[in-house]
Amino acid sequence: MDLQELWCCGLSILVIDNNCSYLSVMEDLLLKCSYKVTTYNNVREAMPFILNNLQRVDLIISDVFFPTEDGLLILQEVTSKFGIPTVIMASRGDTSTVMRYVANGASDFLLKPVRIQELSNIWQHVFRKQIAPSTPAGNLEQPYPPPTAMAPSTPATSRTAAEASAPLESEMRDIDNNGEITDIRDLKKSRLSWTAQLHRQFIAAVNLLGDDKAVPKKILGIMKVKHLTREQVASHLQKYRMHLKKSIPTTSRDGATLSSTPLKTQDHSSRSEYFDQEGCMEITEYSLPKDYLSSGSECMLEEQNDYSSEGLQDFRWGSDKQEYGPFFWNF
DNA sequence: GGTTCAATAT
DNA sequence: AATATTGAAC
Numbered sequence: 260m261d262l263q264e265l266w267c268c269g270l271s272i273l274v275i276d277n278n279c280s281y282l283s284v285m286e287d288l289l290l291k292c293s294y295k296v297t298t299y300n301n302v303r304e305a306m307p308f309i310l311n312n313l314q315r316v317d318l319i320i321s322d323v324f325f326p327t328e329d330g331l332l333i334l335q336e337v338t339s340k341f342g343i344p345t346v347i348m349a350s351r352g353d354t355s356t357v358m359r360y361v362a363n364g365a366s367d368f369l370l371k372p373v374r375i376q377e378l379s380n381i382w383q384h385v386f387r388k389q390i391a392p393s394t395p396a397g398n399l400e401q402p403y404p405p406p407t408a409m410a411p412s413t414p415a416t417s418r419t420a421a422e423a424s425a426p427l428e429s430e431m432r433d434i435d436n437n438g439e440i441t442d443i444r445d446l447k448k449s450r451l452s453w454t455a456q457l458h459r460q461f462i463a464a465v466n467l468l469g470d471d472k473a474v475p476k477k478i479l480g481i482m483k484v485k486h487l488t489r490e491q492v493a494s495h496l497q498k499y500r501m502h503l504k505k506s507i508p509t510t511s512r513d514g515a516t517l518s519s520t521p522l523k524t525q526d527h528s529s530r531s532e533y534f535d536q537e538g539c540m541e542i543t544e545y546s547l548p549k550d551y552l553s554s555g556s557e558c559m560l561e562e563q564n565d566y567s568s569e570g571l572q573d574f575r576w577g578s579d580k581q582e583y584g585p586f587f588w589n590f
Numbered sequence: 591g592g593t594t595c596a597a598t599a600t
Numbered sequence: 601a602a603t604a605t606t607g608a609a610c
Contacts, residue, residue, distance in 0.1 A: 450600095450603055474594065493594070494603055500595095 267382035268293040271315050275305045275333070276322040276348075285320065285373065292379045302329040309337050316343055317385045320369075323349035323360070334364045344384040348373055389463045451491050460484065461495060 272294045274285045282298045289296045297316075299305035302324065309316055319337065323330040330347045338345040344366040349356075357368045366384035369377055453461070464481035465473040475493035482492070 453602080476593065489593080490604070494605085497595075498602075 267386070269295060270317040270382050270385055271295040271297065272318045272320060272381070273305065273309065273316050274298045274320045275300070275302060275329075277301055277324065278322070281371070285378075288373070288375045288378050291375060292381075294378075294382075302332060306333075306336065309333075309343070313341050313343070318366075318381060319343055319345040320381070321345060321347060323347050323352070323356075325349060325356075330360065330365075331363055334360065338364045342388060344388050346381060346384065386463065386466075389459055390467070451487075453495055457484070458495075461492070461499070465496075465499075 272289055274282060274289070274296060275298070276282045276285065277300050279300050282300055286296045286298050297308070299308065302321070305321075309319065319333060321330050321333050330349075334345055334347075337343055345364065346367040346369060347360045347365045348369040348371055350371040352360075352368055352370060360368055366387070367381070460482050461478065464478045467481055468474075468477055473496070475489045475496055478496065479487060479489050479492045
């Protein structure tokens with residue numbers, strides 16, 4: 260089915276370029292690829308927006324701003340801290356320049372004029388970030404079920420330069436090098452909150468499996484979130500499918516996500532924000548409520564899921580206070 | 591006997 | 601409204 264399209268269609272992309280006319284061009288192209296687009300013509304104004312919308316910006320495309328190198332600023336101030344994939348674009352770039360940006364965490368370096376084909380595929384960097392962090396080397400369940408026909412190009416194999424870049428300290432609690440939550444079990448709440456990021460990981464797992472194979476247990480295995488139970492995944496899957504049924508009554512569409520059918524922004528306005536996009540930090544473990552903490556049951560549960568503690572991050576119980584600002588997930 | 595799904599409970 | 605739990609079906 261079209262779960263994959265559903266996932267990448269609503270991604271929010273922020274474009275920064277001091278050339279306003281080119282900004283419009285980019286916006287137009289991105290909208291045609293059914294992304295949501297926000298534009299800024301300078302970094303000074305864009306930065307606060309980014310910081311205030313860390314959960315909602317999926318990808319940043321910024322001009323290199325040579326020679327001021329504001330592009331590098333974004334990479335260092337935002338991408339390396341918060342893990343938002345950033346693509347740099349420039350009208351020209353020699354190898355050493357490209358290398359420098361990539362080494363500083365750029366997910367890609369595009370030469371202007373950027374073609375729509377490149378943009379239609381740009382979502383892969385969001386996807387990459389999502390599946391790479393939790394897969395250091397051979398941590399992934401070995402062979403996935405043979406990639407379904409539409410499986411994403413190169414999943415999980417190589418880590419991007421971004422991950423190699425030096426992590427900057429973040430004063431936020433329980434955030435690790437890649438800007439992911441690593442431990443939060445002290446936050447008490449009786450129910451799991453499917454944060455945007457947790458949902459993303461869920462979607463990534465579903466996509467990886469393919470709709471037919473996407474059943475709770477397999478999804479759980481791929482998500483590799485400690486303490487997350489199959490039942491919770493099942494529950495969420497149930498809701499997710501319900502949503503799909505509601506928002507996409509027609510199942511057949513042209514496979515091409517680009518060019519032929521320029522989708523307007525309103526196309527996905529009928530869908531919920533939550534299932535379309537939203538993003539936050541990577542989550543890999545989640546804590547059990549109350550009683551399990553002190554008792555030995557916790558370890559038992561970990562083993563149940565057959566996850567080793569390492570390589571897993573922590574996933575938190577929903578809390579009113581999110582590190583990176585409020586969420587909106589109205590269905 | 592374990593897993594999934596739909597319904598129902600909180 | 602969102603998540604958890606239940607119970608029948610597979």
